[in-house]
Amino acid sequence: MTQRCSWxxxxxxxxLMQNYHDLEWGCPCHDEQRLFEMLCLEMFQSGLSWAIxxxxxxxxxxxxxxxxxxxxxxxxxxxxxxxxxxxxxxxxRGKIEAVIxxxxxxxxxxxxxxxxxxxxxxxxxxxxIDQKISDYHLAPSKTVISEKLAKQFKSNGFKxxxxxxxxxxxxxxxxxxxxxxxxxxx
Numbered sequence: 001m002t003q004r005c006s007w008x009x010x011x012x013x014x015x016l017m018q019n020y021h022d023l024e025w026g027c028p029c030h031d032e033q034r035l036f037e038m039l040c041l042e043m044f045q046s047g048l049s050w051a052i053x054x055x056x057x058x059x060x061x062x063x064x065x066x067x068x069x070x071x072x073x074x075x076x077x078x079x080x081x082x083x084x085x086x087x088x089x090x091x092x093r094g095k096i097e098a099v100i101x102x103x104x105x106x107x108x109x110x111x112x113x114x115x116x117x118x119x120x121x122x123x124x125x126x127x128x129i130d131q132k133i134s135d136y137h138l139a140p141s142k143t144v145i146s147e148k149l150a151k152q153f154k155s156n157g158f159k160x161x162x163x164x165x166x167x168x169x170x171x172x173x174x175x176x177x178x179x180x181x182x183x184x185x186x
Contacts, residue, residue, distance in 0.1 A: 005180045007136045016054050022185060028128060028174035035116045035173060036106060037067035040099045042169040043160040044090045052090070059088040064099060069110070072103035098159035105157050120175060123149050129170075130177045139178050142167045 004021055011017035029035055044060065045053045053060075063083055065071035083089060083096050106116055123145055133139050142163035149170075153161040171178040179186040 003182055003184045005136050005178075005183045005185075011051060014051065017051060020054055025172055026174050026177055026179050026185065030117045030121070032115055032117055033067055033069065035120065036069055036072075036103070037061070038172050039102065039116070039161070039169055040064065040067060042165050042172060043098055043102075044092070044095050045168065046095070046160065046162075046165055048090065056089055059086075060090070063089050069103045069106050072100055073107040075100045075103075095160055098161075101157070101159050102161075119152075120149065120170070120173070123170075124175055128175060128177055132181060133178065134181050136178070136180055139171075140167065143176075145176075146170060 002022070004018065008018060008021045029038070041053050041057065041060070044056075061067065063086060080093070080096055080100070084091050084093060109115060109119075129145070131139060146163040146167035149166050150161055150163040153166070167176070170176040177186065
């Protein structure tokens with residue numbers, strides 16, 4: 001039997017959550033579009049359960065053009081109004097506008113020869129940080145790294161990227177290994 005992090009046990013009947021844990025969460029990622037998608041999903045998760053975000057993920061992908069940075073960056077005020085009326089997604093104006101704002105910044109970065117992949121991985125000199133935790137409840141909600149990165153992101157104009165969101169993001173994209181020591185995926 002597969003041993004997973006204890007937080008997954010709360011969703012033992014959820015194939016969606018188990019697949020996310022087993023196939024995505026904590027896997028080192030360098031794909032720019034997926035890095036943007038995960039940042040957006042972590043932003044949407046703020047104040048909600050991850051199960052809600054995962055259950056709406058496909059709808060969010062459709063609403064945000066599969067998180068294509070160029071397409072999201074070109075979204076209009078009318079499209080924001082449409083999203084706020086779309087009951088199949090998380091309808092939070094601040095989060096929706098932050099996704100578009102952040103895509104515009106990334107689009108400018110790309111024109112300037114910069115990218116999200118290099119930006120986030122440089123925070124750990126391209127090394128994975130192993131938190132070596134035995135119980136997920138003991139994992140910090142923010143760290144010196146996520147606090148530093150939040151300040152950097154905000155100074156670049158990003159929105160909805162506080163240290164807690166970025167801590168979860170760094171875990172999700174594999175920069176921080178937060179799998180419990182007993183987890184087969186550690």
